[in-house]
Amino acid sequence: MTPSAAVHSPVFQFYAAVALGILAVAGTALSILRFGLKKNVEHAWKSFCGWLVMVPVLLGVIFLGRVPTIVFFTAIGIFGFKEFARATGLYSDWYMTGAVYLAMIATGCMMLPTDPKQDVPGWYGMFMAWPVFAIAGILLIPILRNRVQGQLQLIALSIVGFIYFGWMFGHLTFLANAKYAYAYLLYVLFAVELNDVAAFTFGKLFGRHPLRSNISPKKTWEGALGALAVSMALPWLLHFTFPHFVPRDLILAGLIVGIGGQLGDLAISVIKRDLGIKDMGAAIPGHGGILDRIDSLIYVAPLFFHMVRYFHDLY
């Protein structure tokens, strides 16, 4: 991944064109509704304005290359964890929060060098083993501070925070080291967002039966199945971006996004409901917090990563 590779990559060009095209079409449609027909589309408009910033930033970072992409996604993970820490109250303990920050920065650093065992970018072995050291480090903190009271909660929240937002989300970042980095990264990002939009649209149109009534009352089986259908179809349309994928891989890629996307959303909703909050933060106007935006990615990225690695290796 370098700027010149991006310029010559048909995959990057394709996704950039599709994303900017969708933005243009959606922007035109919303503008007509909002300014022409004076319809109340405030919510959709705000969400669109959020995308208007996020899409160019994302494309820009990926265009710039491997290192900027790794730095960017690592930072996103850290700010996502910060929202989680603030929402749970873990943030008031700066030692624990700081330890997780350090562990997450270290995760990012592991993706930058060349693998010491083979001549490929990213130290995969260390990345996989890192939770062992991170958890050992987190457990060390109450011991060093000689504290007992309330420590289990802090330890548990820190470990969940690191594993989920640091390490599992880190798999998305690590895809920047893959041979087909553009195809994998952009597929996961695009497919997950499309899956979200499809679930929302199918739910709005045909939603009858609640999917998980206690967790997310607005989600429906109709929405979930509609999104699954769309996500199952998408890899076949994008087959040219990963020509080495056989039908088995295309089906798995669709299933991972179609099912994992919903589950990632629900997983964060479980946390939010238990905490009694609506959004994880207010970092992205019209979208809530960073976690509200990347919730599905956290779940999907590691599953997709290991599917690809098992069948094709990353490089």
Add this chain to the structure above:
Amino acid sequence: MNDWHYEPAEDLEQSLVERLRRFPRQPDMLVYGTRVAAAALIRGWLKLYHRLEIVGREHIPAEGSFVLVANHASHLDVLCLLSALPFAKLHRAFPAAAQDYFFVSVPRTFLAAVVVNALPFNRQTNPRQSINLCRELLGNTGNILVIFPEGTRSVTGELGEFKPGLGLFLAGTSYPVVPCYLEGAHRAWPKGARFPRPRPVRLTIGPSRTYAELTAGKAAAIEISRDLEARVRSLRDAATPRP
């Protein structure tokens, strides 16, 4: 088994700017880190560019809450006063800053809240509420309040009349009040100038006193403001002998 007790941050669903505008602000590592870095840069810059000289540092109380009071003729004033405090006290020092000037636009809010750690003082519509805020702040041991009792920057650089507001929460309390006099800040960066000029600045810190013997009220407030004004004036006269 007992339920876990979660404490979501109070400002969870506010945007960054809203979080910086509220007071008291929730602690934030990034904000604290930026403030420390900014303070280090500012101290270096004041030292090199303005040859800042601090006299009477020993008068600053080592612990407990206290109030720093100074004349006000420049944006440099607050930076000089903060530079006289140890780094460890940086996040506990709250300069009262005009809400209508510092907490409206985004860049100024950022500078006031992050770099200076300012307390938004509502001098126009609800000064009473802001005065109560100052009182609460001092009640939390170890907090430092920085106040310019003139209420605004002097256009001429001359010492103006001290407003009695701070007397309202100082009378009958045992918080030490430290008078300070800033010399040269007006020449270095007067009101209306875009950039500071490389003129020397000198900060003189006088001995502190408390106003525990007074009973709170309007008369005491006026007495306190007059007394502090006289103290700052005498620091000025001592620093710059006049004919």
